[in-house]
Amino acid sequence: MRQWAIKIVLLIMCLATRLCFGDEYTVQKVYSGNRIKTQSGVKIQYIGLDVPSEGRFFFEECKKANKELVNNKKITIEFDVKKKDDDKILLAYVYAGDVFVNAQLLKNGFAMAYIQPPNQKYADLFIALQKEARKQRRGIWAFEDPSDEPYYVGSKGSRKFHRPGCRIAKQMEFDKRVIFRTKDEALQRGFAQDWRCNPLFKKREEKKQWSNQKK
Missing domain, CATH: 3.40.10.10 (DNA Methylphosphotriester Repair Domain)
Structure with missing residues (x-):
C-alpha cells in the first residue's frame, strides 16, 4: 500500500513538472533577441524581454547575443501562467544547459525587462538584472540618454x-x-x-x- 502511495506522489510530481516545463528542443533559427524557432518548427517568444525590432538600433547586437547562447543547441523551456500569445506562439523561459537565457540576456544588456501579467514569475529577478546592467552600462545601456x-x-x-x-x-x-x-x-x-x-x-x-x- 505504501509503495502505491509513493508511486502516486511521484506521478503527481511528474505531472506538476510537465505543467511547468516543456520538452527538449534544438534551436534551428534565431529571429531576434527574444524569438527563436526549433527544428520541429515550434516558435518560442521569451517571456519578460523586450528587444529592438528589425531595422532599429541595436537589433543585430541583441540577435547575435541570443544566437551565441542558443543557436543549434538543445534547450528546455519553462512555462508561466499564459503559455501562448495571440498568434499561438509559445511564451517561455528558455534554458540552454545550465544557462537561463532570458536572465543572461538581461544581465549583459542585450534585452530590457518587459513584465506582462500574468507571466511574472521572475519579475523581481529580471528587474534587478536590468538595474545592474544599466548601472554598469552594459550592452544597449551604454547609449542611454x-x-x-x-x-x-x-x-x-x-x-x-x-x-x-x-x-x-x-x-x-x-x-x-x-x-x-x-x-x-x-x-x-x-x-x-x-x-x-x-x-x-x-x-x-x-x-x-x-x-x-x-x-
Whole structure:
C-alpha cells in the first residue's frame, strides 16, 4: 500500500513538472533577441524581454547575443501562467544547459525587462538584472540618454512607456494612462520603452555616428 502511495506522489510530481516545463528542443533559427524557432518548427517568444525590432538600433547586437547562447543547441523551456500569445506562439523561459537565457540576456544588456501579467514569475529577478546592467552600462545601456523628460506616459494595456510629446502618448485615452515621474520609476515597474519614440536612448544622429565608427 505504501509503495502505491509513493508511486502516486511521484506521478503527481511528474505531472506538476510537465505543467511547468516543456520538452527538449534544438534551436534551428534565431529571429531576434527574444524569438527563436526549433527544428520541429515550434516558435518560442521569451517571456519578460523586450528587444529592438528589425531595422532599429541595436537589433543585430541583441540577435547575435541570443544566437551565441542558443543557436543549434538543445534547450528546455519553462512555462508561466499564459503559455501562448495571440498568434499561438509559445511564451517561455528558455534554458540552454545550465544557462537561463532570458536572465543572461538581461544581465549583459542585450534585452530590457518587459513584465506582462500574468507571466511574472521572475519579475523581481529580471528587474534587478536590468538595474545592474544599466548601472554598469552594459550592452544597449551604454547609449542611454542621461537627460530626462518632465514625466513619462505609460500604457496600462501595452505596458510600454513614451515621451510626453510622443504622438502615441497624446492619442492615448486618459483612463489607460500611467504617469511616471522618471524613467527609473517606469523601468522599476517592469514597463518597457516604446521604440517608436525611444524615451531611453540617445538621438538618432548620435547612434548613426556610432554605427559608422564600427564599420
